[in-house]
Amino acid sequence: MGSIENTVDPAVILQPNDLPAVPSILSELQALGASLDPNDDQTRQSLLASARSLIVALEKPRETMIRHCWAENALSSVISLGVEAGIWDYLASTPAPKTVEQIAAATRTEAGFIGRLLKHVAAMGYIREVAQDTYASTSFSDALTIPILNAGYRVFTGPGNTGGLQKCVSTLPSYARQTGYRTPTSMLDGNLQFAHGTKLNMFEWLMANPPAGECFNLHMSGYAHGRPRWVDPGFYPVKERLLDGYVSGGSSSALLVDVGGGLGHDISNFLAKHPECKGRLVLQDLEPVISQISALDARIEPTVHDFHAEQPVKGARAYYMHSVLHDWPDEVCLSILGQIKKAMKPGYSRLLINENVIPDTKAHWETTGLDILMSLLLSSKERTRMEWSRLLEEQAGFKITGIYGGLSGVESLIECVVPE
Ligand SMILES: C[S@@+](CC[C@H](N)C(=O)[O-])C[C@H]1O[C@@H](n2cnc3c(N)ncnc32)[C@H](O)[C@@H]1O
Known part of the structure; x- marks a missing residue:
């Protein structure tokens, strides 16, 4: 325990966390509830946020503690x-x-x-x-009967008798104590390796423990399912920024390369929203992931590619990465980015990075939760705007030409080019 003297009155345990806040939260709930429309997800999200604050305000600390430590742990x-x-x-x-x-x-x-x-x-x-x-x-x-939804529980609570990713969540306090409460930086000697006694990185470890790798890939599809996406109307001007300038017959004729694209849900979604698009659509990932793919539109080319190796698709209109760079510390990101940069055609190719940009205040709990998981599974992080600028512009030598989106808890689309 810490060395700071405890001055808190123990009676606090039995008082609601914030009773005075309850009336205003209730009015908020009433107002939002009155305008709830099945097509209005923003109001539904606001209602949820208010309902969560109501629970926090009404609960007594003892009840919150029991819910966290017993009920929710047992439930998952x-x-x-x-x-x-x-x-x-x-x-x-x-x-x-x-x-x-x-x-x-x-x-x-x-x-x-x-x-x-x-x-x-x-x-x-x-x-x-x-x-x-x-x-x-x-x-x-x-x-819970749908694989992309139930895979999250499976990968966290231990497929293949591993104890799963949840074990890494439990070891965080002891790992952090042992490392002096410092930011983890080593992806081969971090909390996951401490928890599971392995030298493998998370992806290698998942694949070495079937069916954990398969569950993880499904979980990624489940995570993205139904969320606002960069191809949705009003998010990123796909037509103006990508389709209109596409030149057929370039060195690869590729329109979009999804690097580390998993089972292909993003590139499939792109094609579904833009069936009129011309040019090759290439999905790249490691062999165990690509071999898990069972159905894809015939226009999408699933390809085995290690993103640290030379990018085989040259001069594509766009190279896209979703939830890839957040998996790695800066020096590994630089290797991934370097291979893409060499393949890009200055003045034509765009790099599209679909990642969280953590706001300075009022970050969403999905993003903050993910940031902690990144640190304890991969010694990596979700990044702020300044951290993205440092990585992409100062270190990797790209120019950020726009950050699109900015919805709370939703990944933005960071567009970059190679300066001419
Ligand atoms: C967090 S997942 C994101 C997957 C997908 N882009 C999505 O958003 O669902 C990261 C992906 O990077 C892939 N990956 C990890 N190491 C890789 C490597 N060396 N080369 C290519 N892909 C890799 C993983 O297999 C995984 O599919």
């Missing part, structure tokens, strides 16, 4: 167990509620044990308890 593990055992699939198989005995028989589990787990999931509101030991699915538990 139980959800993961349910995915593996097929509990959510069975609950979703027909609309009828099911008894614990039926669930146990269908999933070859023990009713006494599974019943206890399901009671907690119902108590937390994620399945419906319709009678004693009888449960019905909800939209959320139905969604």
